[in-house]
Amino acid sequence: MKLSIERGTLLKALAQAQSVVERRNTIPILANVLIEAEGSTVSFRATDLDIEVVDKAPAMVERAGSTTVSAVMLHEIIRKLPDGALVTLSDDAATGRLVITAGRSTFNLATLPREDFPVMASSEYTTNFSAPAPVLRRLFDKAKFAISTEETRYYLNGVYMHVSNGEAGPVLRCVATDGHRLARIDAPLPANAQTMPGVIVPRKTVGELRKLLDDDEAIIAVSVSETKVRFATPLITLTSKVIDGTFPDYTRVIPMGNSRRLEVDATEFAKAVDRVATVSSERSRAVKLSLDEDRLILSVNAPDSGNAEEELAVAYSDERLEIGFNAKYLLEIASQVDRENAVFLFNSSGDPTLMREGNDTSAIYVVMPMRV
Amino acid sequence: MPALCRDCLTSFEQGPRCPACRSPRLVAHAELNSLTIAHMDCDAFYASVEKRDNPALRDQPVIVGGGTRGVVSTCCYIARIQGVRSAMPMFQALKLCPQAVVVKPRFPAYVEASRAIRAMMEALTPAIEPLSLDEAFLDLTGTVRLHGMPPATLLARLTREMETQLGLTGSVGLSHNKFLAKIASDLDKPRGFSVIGLTETERFLLPKSVRIIWGVGTATQAALEAAGIRTIADLKRWDRTDLIARFGSGGDRLWHLARGLDSRRVNRDEKLKSISKETTFNEDTADPDILDGHIWRLSEQVADRAKAKALSGRTVTLKLKKGDFQIVTRRHALPDPTQLTDRIYRAAADLFSAAPQGPFRLIGVGISDLAPEAAADLSRDLLDPDAPKRAAAERATDAIRARFGAQAIIKGRSLR
Numbered sequence: 120m121k122l123s124i125e126r127g128t129l130l131k132a133l134a135q136a137q138s139v140v141e142r143r144n145t146i147p148i149l150a151n152v153l154i155e156a157e158g159s160t161v162s163f164r165a166t167d168l169d170i171e172v173v174d175k176a177p178a179m180v181e182r183a184g185s186t187t188v189s190a191v192m193l194h195e196i197i198r199k200l201p202d203g204a205l206v207t208l209s210d211d212a213a214t215g216r217l218v219i220t221a222g223r224s225t226f227n228l229a230t231l232p233r234e235d236f237p238v239m240a241s242s243e244y245t246t247n248f249s250a251p252a253p254v255l256r257r258l259f260d261k262a263k264f265a266i267s268t269e270e271t272r273y274y275l276n277g278v279y280m281h282v283s284n285g286e287a288g289p290v291l292r293c294v295a296t297d298g299h300r301l302a303r304i305d306a307p308l309p310a311n312a313q314t315m316p317g318v319i320v321p322r323k324t325v326g327e328l329r330k331l332l333d334d335d336e337a338i339i340a341v342s343v344s345e346t347k348v349r350f351a352t353p354l355i356t357l358t359s360k361v362i363d364g365t366f367p368d369y370t371r372v373i374p375m376g377n378s379r380r381l382e383v384d385a386t387e388f389a390k391a392v393d394r395v396a397t398v399s400s401e402r403s404r405a406v407k408l409s410l411d412e413d414r415l416i417l418s419v420n421a422p423d424s425g426n427a428e429e430e431l432a433v434a435y436s437d438e439r440l441e442i443g444f445n446a447k448y449l450l451e452i453a454s455q456v457d458r459e460n461a462v463f464l465f466n467s468s469g470d471p472t473l474m475r476e477g478n479d480t481s482a483i484y485v486v487m488p489m490r491v
Numbered sequence: 492m493p494a495l496c497r498d499c500l501t502s503f504e505q506g507p508r509c510p511a512c513r514s515p516r517l518v519a520h521a522e523l524n525s526l527t528i529a530h531m532d533c534d535a536f537y538a539s540v541e542k543r544d545n546p547a548l549r550d551q552p553v554i555v556g557g558g559t560r561g562v563v564s565t566c567c568y569i570a571r572i573q574g575v576r577s578a579m580p581m582f583q584a585l586k587l588c589p590q591a592v593v594v595k596p597r598f599p600a601y602v603e604a605s606r607a608i609r610a611m612m613e614a615l616t617p618a619i620e621p622l623s624l625d626e627a628f629l630d631l632t633g634t635v636r637l638h639g640m641p642p643a644t645l646l647a648r649l650t651r652e653m654e655t656q657l658g659l660t661g662s663v664g665l666s667h668n669k670f671l672a673k674i675a676s677d678l679d680k681p682r683g684f685s686v687i688g689l690t691e692t693e694r695f696l697l698p699k700s701v702r703i704i705w706g707v708g709t710a711t712q713a714a715l716e717a718a719g720i721r722t723i724a725d726l727k728r729w730d731r732t733d734l735i736a737r738f739g740s741g742g743d744r745l746w747h748l749a750r751g752l753d754s755r756r757v758n759r760d761e762k763l764k765s766i767s768k769e770t771t772f773n774e775d776t777a778d779p780d781i782l783d784g785h786i787w788r789l790s791e792q793v794a795d796r797a798k799a800k801a802l803s804g805r806t807v808t809l810k811l812k813k814g815d816f817q818i819v820t821r822r823h824a825l826p827d828p829t830q831l832t833d834r835i836y837r838a839a840a841d842l843f844s845a846a847p848q849g850p851f852r853l854i855g856v857g858i859s860d861l862a863p864e865a866a867a868d869l870s871r872d873l874l875d876p877d878a879p880k881r882a883a884a885e886r887a888t889d890a891i892r893a894r895f896g897a898q899a900i901i902k903g904r905s906l907r
Contacts, residue, residue: 269823270823270845271823271838271841271842271845272841272874275874296873296874298826298872298873298874298875299826299870299872299873300873301873367874369874371876372873372874372876405869443869445870469871469879471873485873487870487871487872487873488870488871489827489869489870489871490869490870491869
């Protein structure tokens with residue numbers, strides 16, 4: 120194998136591959152990236168056995184072939200090379216090393232045979248559709264904060280992507296929850312997606328996927344089976360196993376009849392919550408919301424450290440209500456609001472509260488109160 | 492030298508027998524009437540309660556412990572003559588003393604006896620630090636004017652009352668700090684009364700093994716031995732800074748204790764770090780139903796104790812000992828602390844389902860990262876909407892038990 124490639128193109132292609140590679144690896148080959156050169160393309164493949172990413176880049180291929188080298192080391196070398204450099208990768212059959220040359224720099228890296236590199240079994244994808252990057256970006260970005268890290272409920276360690284019925288017809292829906300807050304984000308259902316099986320996309324995959332979605336113009340090809348999900352752009356293909364479990368019936372959790380309505384500027388609200396929470400006990404982070412006629416008082420009373428109070432002018436015309444929340448949860452849901460006011464719908468101080476942006480029901484959040 | 496008769500509580504100057512009642516059970520020490528920190532340790536407590544409640548056992552070797560596979564929790568002094576010790580595996584104890592009567596522990600009886608002793612101690616001083624059901628530190632500083640007698644006399648009276656009113660004996664250690672008082676109570680067991688005064692502290696400690704220091708177990712002892720430290724005298728030759736450099740903050744503690752210095756106060760509310768319960772099976776088991784029943788019962792015991800102490804825990808721990816004695820522990824951090832059986836059980840059962848396969852010889856459940864009960868169970872789980880109902884049922888069950896007894900209402904699950 121011998122090929123030449125521009126440093127910037129190579130770095131971009133490697134960035135995604137090396138981030139899939141786990142830092143602590145017990146299986147040596149999994150620390151490596153598989154390089155395959157053919158025609159006028161070089162591809163870089165990396166896997167942690169649950170996720171596989173293949174990055175393609177145009178290159179001048181003199182001699183087709185393949186090998187594997189340490190993903191992290193190769194990425195580091197390329198990162199440290201000067202911008203604009205032309206990099207040559209060639210495998211030296213005699214020494215079994217990969218030779219990297221750029222300008223006056225030469226590196227020889229140990230390789231492992233490509234036959235040892237695990238290739239993820241292909242899957243029969245039952246559903247194939249395409250979606251614009253910004254649509255997927257919104258679906259996952261707004262849901263991912265609610266992903267649970269609790270290992271005992273492993274089926275919550277991802278985003279549940281499925282087809283559902285929204286108010287205006289079928290939708291592509293992403294839901295995540297950790298039992299304390301829940302995010303439910305809808306997008307219009309893309310053509311050919313109706314038959315998609317519901318899948319739980321793991322947290323790490325959501326993070327890797329994000330890197331495919333930065334380009335506003337990109338169209339992402341999505342393929343789904345019962346066990347795998349694949350997201351692809353013309354240059355990058357991300358394949359992931361999905362979490363083998365049943366996502367709980369979240370619809371029971373979303374309160375439909377909450378009638379006490381609070382409307383507040385999300386940014387002002389978040390700042391005030393953040394300020395009063397400064398004195399809360401580090402552990403519980405409880406903030407009390409006291410609502411009365413167009414007035415919201417946020418307060419924290421921590422016997423050991425002190426107390427704080429702040430008043431906000433809001434729109435509220437229902438009965439008086441006192442309700443407590445974990446400040447962190449309030450801040451997280453408030454930060455999802457970016458265009459309009461945040462609308463909170465309460466029932467009682469012990470029931471789940473619903474939050475949405477204005478009257479937009481395509482993104483709703485549920486948060487559980489705590490006793491204060 | 493001041494002396495005290497432990498039978499009739501007469502104070503006098505030293506002599507071979509009490510001038511009033513001719514008893515030889517005396518305690519004499521130059522500092523007898525000035526020392527104020529005491530450690531009271533009941534003698535073979537569980538076994539003594541059993542003998543008291545069943546006089547037929549009086550002259551028999553008695554071992555209190557669970558089943559043939561369990562360990563000895565307590566054994567009476569007759570059994571000790573044969574070499575039986577507490578924490579010894581039961582089969583070994585029965586090999587040493589085959590005629591021993593093995594009694595299953597009756598904790599309610601021990602708790603009741605402990606409460607009665609505690610009440611007697613409360614009459615002496617409010618500064619009591621119980622270490623377990625059968626031992627406690629007492630700080631009797633400043634009680635002379637209140638009771639009209641020195642601490643030594645009060646303590647002798649306490650053990651006499653324990654014998655006459657409760658039928659239980661105890662040993663007292665009297666000294667100038669907790670470290671030495673605890674050592675002293677062990678010197679003259681059973682029915683003992685030992686004094687370590689300021690003047691002889693050094694002489695007493697120097698030749699002793701470092702094992703006498705509370706907290707020095709096998710591991711620390713080996714580490715000390717590697718540094719050439721076997722006795723307190725060896726330890727004393729080390730500079731404070733060198734000890735700290737070698738053993739960390741524990742080194743500082745060793746430096747102080749080697750000099751008989753211990754500034755810890757007798758603290759009523761010594762902070763608990765964790766609450767845990769465990770059980771050893773008669774036969775190794777891998778049966779998930781049986782183990783689940785144990786997890787429930789242990790969770791309930793842990794929750795009961797947490798409720799009694801007005802505490803809650805944020806971390807739930809499951810401990811499993813395999814047939815080959817390998818110990819597996821798994822822990823789960825809850826989003827907020829709990830004192831409910833239901834939540835402890837669910838977390839422990841989840842940990843169990845992800846744990847390695849049995850068979851197991853021991854299972855234990857515990858909570859740690861403790862918090863006051865006011866901080867417990869404040870938040871709810873969206874995905875578990877029935878949890879508040881179960882919590883309310885548990886509180887109602889607790890109320891029924893408080894009124895009609897522990898067996899008045901139980902979960903079917905606990906019968907497994």
